[in-house]
Amino acid sequence: MTDVRQVVHELLAQLGSSREAQQYLKEFSGTNQARFAVVKVGGGILRDHLDELTSALAFLHRLGLIPVVLHGAGPQLDRALADAGIETKRRDGLRVTTEAVMSVARPLMYKENLRLVEALEDKGIRARSIQHGVFQCSFLDQGNLGLVGEVEQVELNAVESAVRRGAVPVLTCLGESPSGQVLNINADIATRELVWALQPHKVIFLSPAGGLLDRQDRIISAVSLTNDYEALMQQPWVHSGMRLKLQQINEMLQKLPDSTSVSITSAAHLTRELFTYRGAGTLVRKGEAINVYEKPDSNTLDTVITLVEKSFERSLRTGWFESLNKPLVL
Ligand code: ARG
Numbered sequence: 001m002t003d004v005r006q007v008v009h010e011l012l013a014q015l016g017s018s019r020e021a022q023q024y025l026k027e028f029s030g031t032n033q034a035r036f037a038v039v040k041v042g043g044g045i046l047r048d049h050l051d052e053l054t055s056a057l058a059f060l061h062r063l064g065l066i067p068v069v070l071h072g073a074g075p076q077l078d079r080a081l082a083d084a085g086i087e088t089k090r091r092d093g094l095r096v097t098t099e100a101v102m103s104v105a106r107p108l109m110y111k112e113n114l115r116l117v118e119a120l121e122d123k124g125i126r127a128r129s130i131q132h133g134v135f136q137c138s139f140l141d142q143g144n145l146g147l148v149g150e151v152e153q154v155e156l157n158a159v160e161s162a163v164r165r166g167a168v169p170v171l172t173c174l175g176e177s178p179s180g181q182v183l184n185i186n187a188d189i190a191t192r193e194l195v196w197a198l199q200p201h202k203v204i205f206l207s208p209a210g211g212l213l214d215r216q217d218r219i220i221s222a223v224s225l226t227n228d229y230e231a232l233m234q235q236p237w238v239h240s241g242m243r244l245k246l247q248q249i250n251e252m253l254q255k256l257p258d259s260t261s262v263s264i265t266s267a268a269h270l271t272r273e274l275f276t277y278r279g280a281g282t283l284v285r286k287g288e289a290i291n292v293y294e295k296p297d298s299n300t301l302d303t304v305i306t307l308v309e310k311s312f313e314r315s316l317r318t319g320w321f322e323s324l325n326k327p328l329v330l
Pocket of ligand 1: 221274
């Protein structure tokens with residue numbers, strides 16, 4: 001009982017109006033349980049914001065929403081490789097993974113994975129570590145990249161079983177070749193593959209920056225790919241990291257239903273992003289095309305009138321649209 005009261009308390013303290021929160025809670029609970037959300041957590045968040053992260057995830061769990069979590073460990077690995085005196089190179093943004101690199105990467109991934117699982121359990125919720133068996137890979141380019149995997153198939157059994165048992169699945173971005181060789185997968189690529197297989201309602205990228213930034217370093221609240229993508233990609237202030245992120249999100253959303261949206265936010269703002277209209281971060285959707293009709297034909301006009309009347313459950317005065325004398329923007 002105290003638990004429930006605490007949840008409601010936290011919710012009201014963090015959120016705008018409880019009506020908004022209720023509406024989103026209903027929306028998110030309406031999907032198949034394993035398909036609520038995929039949350040990608042960068043290594044930097046595990047290192048610096050573990051408590052905020054686990055509080056936000058535990059909060060979702062208490063509301064009956066079980067996110068599927070996938071994490072990287074990039075900064076930790078850079079550090080560990082430097083400490084071990086092992087050179088680390090990147091090609092086209094991918095880490096060249098020699099056997100020496102893998103000998104450091106693999107135990108480090110396991111360690112970070114367990115750290116997150118234990119931190120979630122410390123918040124009193126169930127979590128399940130899934131370190132293997134999800135991403136079945138071939139070698140992407142063994143000659144140039146070494147032990148880097150190209151995802152061939154995503155096996156969801158372990159993920160779905162965890163969710164059925166009420167445990168938050170916590171995945172690493174390691175895969176295996178058919179013969180069992182452990183392969184490294186770029187965390188954003190692993191996220192994309194997982195998302196394509198799972199088709200979740202929300203995809204959430206957690207980063208310390210808390211969203212995509214405009215030229216004054218303010219968070220861009222929303223991006224509609226249909227309307228904004230080309231223009232954004234032309235902007236000189238969109239730096240390479242953000243360009244890549246936008247490209248990846250664009251590619252990812254093209255293979256998902258229109259109802260799926262991507263949120264980029266920070267661990268501390270996740271709850272506000274999910275349960276308010278305004279959110280706190282960047283929301284990316286495929287978006288609908290906007291059409292301008294200087295002189296709408298009667299079919300278009302009829303469609304619009306029917307829609308408006310249905311939405312407001314009232315009848316429009318005859319000739320109202322015709323008398324407007326303005327282009328119709330749909
Ligand atoms: N709560 C809604 C969602 O998560 C809307 C979020 C709006 N966020 C924004 N950055 N504009 O889907």
